[in-house]
Amino acid sequence: MRVVSSVTQAQAIIDKSLVQQSFDDASQCYNQFTSLQRTIGDRLMAEKKATISQSIAALDVGVGTGYLSKQIAQLKNIDTLFALDISLGMLQQADNAMRGIKPIELFCADAEQLPMGDSRLGAVYSNLAFQWCDNLQQVFSESYRVLQPVGEFVFSTFGPATLNELKQSWQTVDDLVHVNAFVSVEEINAYLRTAGFQKVSVRSENIVMYYQTPKHLMLDLKGMGAHNMNPGRQHGLTGIQAFKMMIGSYEKKRTAKGIPATFQAVYAYATK
Numbered sequence: 001m002r003v004v005s006s007v008t009q010a011q012a013i014i015d016k017s018l019v020q021q022s023f024d025d026a027s028q029c030y031n032q033f034t035s036l037q038r039t040i041g042d043r044l045m046a047e048k049k050a051t052i053s054q055s056i057a058a059l060d061v062g063v064g065t066g067y068l069s070k071q072i073a074q075l076k077n078i079d080t081l082f083a084l085d086i087s088l089g090m091l092q093q094a095d096n097a098m099r100g101i102k103p104i105e106l107f108c109a110d111a112e113q114l115p116m117g118d119s120r121l122g123a124v125y126s127n128l129a130f131q132w133c134d135n136l137q138q139v140f141s142e143s144y145r146v147l148q149p150v151g152e153f154v155f156s157t158f159g160p161a162t163l164n165e166l167k168q169s170w171q172t173v174d175d176l177v178h179v180n181a182f183v184s185v186e187e188i189n190a191y192l193r194t195a196g197f198q199k200v201s202v203r204s205e206n207i208v209m210y211y212q213t214p215k216h217l218m219l220d221l222k223g224m225g226a227h228n229m230n231p232g233r234q235h236g237l238t239g240i241q242a243f244k245m246m247i248g249s250y251e252k253k254r255t256a257k258g259i260p261a262t263f264q265a266v267y268a269y270a271t272k
């Protein structure tokens, strides 16, 4: 596997080394936890309107284990496929997954600093990676920079209603940050326009997943590498007492289907 690496540890609100470490750890058992991600990735691509009329190079940002890249590879006129991830472990998984489907060029890099020249690509795609970037304006400006005129930008991310039940349950216990902060549809719209994108279309839907217990949810989040990465999170062990209180509060939300957990999926489409 040949990987071009350009990751630097920039000053970040979300701790990038933790994101990297967390996804490296999760990369081995990651595919057990992906049904939500796959549903969102499928919807993202199914609603994509523009068709590609000439041969282009496309980039999958935050390739993970390569689920979206497999779909991108099926699109017409994809000449070259680049896959980028901050986690080397994930790139290894993607490399294995794409064997025999389509050759991909791998980049270990940060979505906020794309290692590509200006106007190099015909399309930039990403499924559920941008929620780990603390400077979305920079991410969008970078995607705009590497796209050719009329190139398409298609991505999904999580919106602020994500894990509302978990946030509310922690709020009954303390004021610490226990859940990552997610950017709203309005902000995403504004950032895309500021970056220079046209034909911007952003929509969201709430998808409610049900878990046997709050602990099963937490394990699932950990398996996705999706647990809390903010510096405001509590360092050291969260007190057992505090954790039990949160679980008790979450249990009050139990329905016949189990413990609910809302994920606000945001789907965005834009053109340079």
Ligand SMILES: C[S@@+](CC[C@H](N)C(=O)[O-])C[C@H]1O[C@@H](n2cnc3c(N)ncnc32)[C@H](O)[C@@H]1O
Residues within 6 Å of the ligand: 019, 020, 023, 034, 037, 038, 041, 061, 062, 063, 064, 065, 066, 067, 068, 084, 085, 086, 087, 090, 109, 110, 111, 112, 126, 127, 128, 129, 132, 133, 224
């Ligand atoms: C939830 S996974 C999604 C994977 C894949 N797109 C899919 O649909 O299955 C998020 C991926 O984004 C990567 N990631 C997180 N922050 C990143 C960043 N700043 N730059 C590049 N990749 C990043 C993670 O390493 C992880 O592989």
